[in-house]
Amino acid sequence: MSVKLAFLGTGTCVSTPRNSAALAISNGKEMILVDCGGGCYHQISRVGDDFFSHEMISTVLLTHFHADHASGLIDLLWGEMWDPVSPRTAPLTLVGPPDLAPFARACVLPFIGEHTIPFEIHLVELAHGGSFHGSFFTSHAHRLSHTDSSTGYLLEVGGTRLGVTGDTGFCDNLMTLLSSSDTTIMEWSLSGNAATPYHLSDTDFMRLIQAGVMPQKIFITHLYPQPGITFDQQVAKKKELLGAEAGRFFFPKDLDTTAFG
Secondary structure, eight states, X not given: OOEEEEEEEOOOSSOSSSOSSEEEEEOSXXXXXXXXXXXXXXXXXXXXXXXXOGGGEEEEEOSOOOHHHHTHHHHHHHHHHHOSSSOOOSOEEEEXXXXXXXXXXXXXXXXXXXXXXXXXXXXXXXXXXXXXXXXXXXXXXXXXXXXXXXXXXXXXXXXXXEEEOOSOOSOHHHHHHHHTOSEEEEEOOOOTTOOOSSSOOHHHXXXXXXXXXXOSEEEEEOOOOOTTSOHHHHHHHHHHHHGGGGGGEEOOOTTOEEEEO
């Protein structure tokens, strides 16, 4: 089975040329999103690959409910409702941490106003250790350190294991997720020796490397911009810090695609 990834959004909540967090995974017939930051619904049409189309979306997995990871749900629902070419009738499944249902009722559905959504929405809440089985993937939830319910996912696609962290600080469950993955897409929000339980810094990455839990291929997203340097200069500094380990780290930009598995 051929599977591709598209990085719809590799940025943060800060205004930069990079969209907020969103990843698309497709087998050419069905597509899932992991996180759904603002604008990601429109990014899909810009990928320029037949593997990626809004018409293929079956499932959205949310790592947590912050705006830069979830506000694009409003665009997605509204766009699928009113598309005159291919109006959606198939169900849409939303998977997320506990409290997904109250989040959807309080923060997403009010934007639909008086209109009736013409397709079913299935809500699936996953506690730590819970699993969701899709048609071409299985996702396993790992509670991480960002909000009270922030969740990373280990996605099994064919015989390959993809870890997606969303936002997280250094924690034991993160090391378990990383060591269980063949490939990981993870945040590296902070530079220097900043210490916070909610995001990963340079010091945290050195600890993870020394612990021997990093998989063979790591895609880095969610870098907060630094004053006075460009994104490319920021990446160069990260690679210099990584030293001999830099070869297995990749820093994708929005709309980059890669084969998976």
